[in-house]
Amino acid sequence: MRLAAQAVNDHLDSLMAETGDPEDRVIQAMRYASLDGGKRLRPFLVMQSASLFTVANSCALNVAAALEMIHCYSLVHDDLPAMDNDDLRRGRPTVHRKWDEATAILAGDGLLTKAFEVLALTGTHSDPSVRCELVTELALASGARGMIGGQMIDLMAERGLLDQNQDMAAITRMHAMKTGRLIGFGCVSGAILGKAARPLRQALGNFSRDLGLAFQIADDILDVEGSTEELGKTAGKDQAAGKVTFVSLLGLERAREQARMLADQAVRHLEVFDEKADLLRAVARFVVERQN
Amino acid sequence: MRLAAQAVNDHLDSLMAETGDPEDRVIQAMRYASLDGGKRLRPFLVMQSASLFTVANSCALNVAAALEMIHCYSLVHDDLPAMDNDDLRRGRPTVHRKWDEATAILAGDGLLTKAFEVLALTGTHSDPSVRCELVTELALASGARGMIGGQMIDLMAERGLLDQNQDMAAITRMHAMKTGRLIGFGCVSGAILGKAARPLRQALGNFSRDLGLAFQIADDILDVEGSTEELGKTAGKDQAAGKVTFVSLLGLERAREQARMLADQAVRHLEVFDEKADLLRAVARFVVERQN
Numbered sequence: 001m002r003l004a005a006q007a008v009n010d011h012l013d014s015l016m017a018e019t020g021d022p023e024d025r026v027i028q029a030m031r032y033a034s035l036d037g038g039k040r041l042r043p044f045l046v047m048q049s050a051s052l053f054t055v056a057n058s059c060a061l062n063v064a065a066a067l068e069m070i071h072c073y074s075l076v077h078d079d080l081p082a083m084d085n086d087d088l089r090r091g092r093p094t095v096h097r098k099w100d101e102a103t104a105i106l107a108g109d110g111l112l113t114k115a116f117e118v119l120a121l122t123g124t125h126s127d128p129s130v131r132c133e134l135v136t137e138l139a140l141a142s143g144a145r146g147m148i149g150g151q152m153i154d155l156m157a158e159r160g161l162l163d164q165n166q167d168m169a170a171i172t173r174m175h176a177m178k179t180g181r182l183i184g185f186g187c188v189s190g191a192i193l194g195k196a197a198r199p200l201r202q203a204l205g206n207f208s209r210d211l212g213l214a215f216q217i218a219d220d221i222l223d224v225e226g227s228t229e230e231l232g233k234t235a236g237k238d239q240a241a242g243k244v245t246f247v248s249l250l251g252l253e254r255a256r257e258q259a260r261m262l263a264d265q266a267v268r269h270l271e272v273f274d275e276k277a278d279l280l281r282a283v284a285r286f287v288v289e290r291q292n
Numbered sequence: 293m294r295l296a297a298q299a300v301n302d303h304l305d306s307l308m309a310e311t312g313d314p315e316d317r318v319i320q321a322m323r324y325a326s327l328d329g330g331k332r333l334r335p336f337l338v339m340q341s342a343s344l345f346t347v348a349n350s351c352a353l354n355v356a357a358a359l360e361m362i363h364c365y366s367l368v369h370d371d372l373p374a375m376d377n378d379d380l381r382r383g384r385p386t387v388h389r390k391w392d393e394a395t396a397i398l399a400g401d402g403l404l405t406k407a408f409e410v411l412a413l414t415g416t417h418s419d420p421s422v423r424c425e426l427v428t429e430l431a432l433a434s435g436a437r438g439m440i441g442g443q444m445i446d447l448m449a450e451r452g453l454l455d456q457n458q459d460m461a462a463i464t465r466m467h468a469m470k471t472g473r474l475i476g477f478g479c480v481s482g483a484i485l486g487k488a489a490r491p492l493r494q495a496l497g498n499f500s501r502d503l504g505l506a507f508q509i510a511d512d513i514l515d516v517e518g519s520t521e522e523l524g525k526t527a528g529k530d531q532a533a534g535k536v537t538f539v540s541l542l543g544l545e546r547a548r549e550q551a552r553m554l555a556d557q558a559v560r561h562l563e564v565f566d567e568k569a570d571l572l573r574a575v576a577r578f579v580v581e582r583q584n
Contacts, residue, residue, distance in 0.1 A: 022445050022462075023437065023444045023469070026440060026441060074401075102447050103444070105369050106369075106436075106444050110435060112404055113404065113434055114431070117428060128420040128423070131420070139405050143405040149313075152314075152398050153315050155394050161317075
């Protein structure tokens with residue numbers, strides 16, 4: 001995972017170079033928000049998914065960088081005072097703390113826009129219909145019926161604006177949108193780049209659904225069990241906010257069991273692939289065992 | 293201009309339908325921010341630019357809707373308390389006033405993302421390489437070296453964070469980025485859709501540069517001369533904020549002259565086109581004569 005993280009980091013670095021122009025301030029904030037941080041889970045999924053098919057490394061790197069830009073922009077906006085109001089991210093001050101709110105809003109917008117620019121680059125794939133498909137899929141995964149929609153529901157729940165009960169079905173749907181769809185894009189992107197047959201693409205889609213849910217349950221567990229230092233972000237926030245989580249619905253023990261069961265199920269979807277998928281199998285384990 | 297505005301409005305309406313799901317809240321805010329409002333100058337430019345070439349109306353409408361989504365998202369984020377802190381837009385409460393800041397941030401992100409989804413739709417052009425080119429051009433025009441970069445510089449100037457002098461060259465560059473690039477995309481998009489020869493595309497690019505600057509000078513004049521009621525947004529803001537504008541640099545009379553001269557110059561770039569470009573010629577006049 002570290003090798004992929006380094007490669008993606010270098011690539012992000014080269015895609016967002018400073019030029020000495022006055023608008024560099026927003027570029028600096030975009031770089032701060034996306035370089036040198038995080039587990040790089042989503043880029044890793046792209047690189048591993050691509051490795052199952054015949055895909056040039058440089059193409060996969062563009063997709064990995066675009067996906068990470070989307071993930072990072074969502075964190076920058078999510079950390080804003082009007083949203084989660086967080087001072088700490090990856091153990092460092094959040095963008096609006098380091099600069100100011102306006103710069104953070106613009107930096108998020110800049111990363112979001114840049115992601116689509118990168119996907120449309122000739123270097124992402126020689127076939128423009130593949131590039132268009134990537135744009136479509138990433139827009140759907142991160143848009144108002146995907147990640148943004150999930151964030152909206154999450155906020156409404158927090159503020160008591162939701163009509164419906166926050167039961168397992170509702171929480172699962174919200175997380176499938178909020179974090180699952182981007183993880184799904186990462187897992188499937190290699191199949192798009194490699195123009196893989198439908199069943200293989202579907203297997204990766206199914207893998208990602210179980211993986212995404214396992215990831216979220218593990219996140220809820222970590223929020224309860226982890227320390228702020230370990231997480232690099234404020235711990236215990238869900239509980240403090242009285243949020244309905246998988247842990248509050250299932251209890252710690254059953255939540256842990258459920259996460260492990262989902263990880264097993266995720267791995268079974270990879271049976272169509274040979275040992276080339278071993279690192280994806282390992283990721284399913286990592287996601288439920290991780291400490292941050 | 294009204295016919296195009298109505299067609300684009302209907303199209304935006306159909307692209308962002310409510311479904312009854314809980315995340316509809318962000319869709320409602322996206323609709324509020326983009327339907328039934330504004331001059332629709334940018335969509336008009338797309339439709340007129342497309343009319344110069346052989347382009348299906350439905351294709352041009354997709355591009356017009358995408359461009360308007362970008363324009364509207366930028367207004368939603370620009371109106372936020374951390375940015376311009378505006379309560380009024382197009383004579384109605386701004387999105388964060390009607391809903392809340394978090395919803396406004398997400399609605400802006402949603403419009404931005406949706407714009408690229410729409411450009412990548414098969415219906416935008418049968419040739420995927422044309423769709424990719426539109427994605428690239430819109431991302432560049434609206435990104436950190438385009439519109440977002442211009443907004444960043446504008447904010448820095450307002451807050452005294454700029455090293456360099458705010459002279460004519462700096463102000464012109466800032467506006468060319470902040471508003472000029474999107475207007476430029478609108479003017480050139482028809483040539484992209486119609487796979488026009490380079491010189492024709494360049495003529496439209498040159499037209500848009502003069503048009504964009506004329507538009508901005510007229511905007512600065514309106515801020516001084518218009519009433520809040522006429523404008524549908526707070527008047528006299530630039531002066532109150534002590535901003536350097538074309539009016540503060542040139543004075544009202546010379547600014548007015550300059551705008552007219554640029555409009556004339558813009559029209560001359562259209563000499564290669566026949567009477568099909570007459571409405572674009574009229575737009576150059578409208579932009580400097582308008583009252584809001």
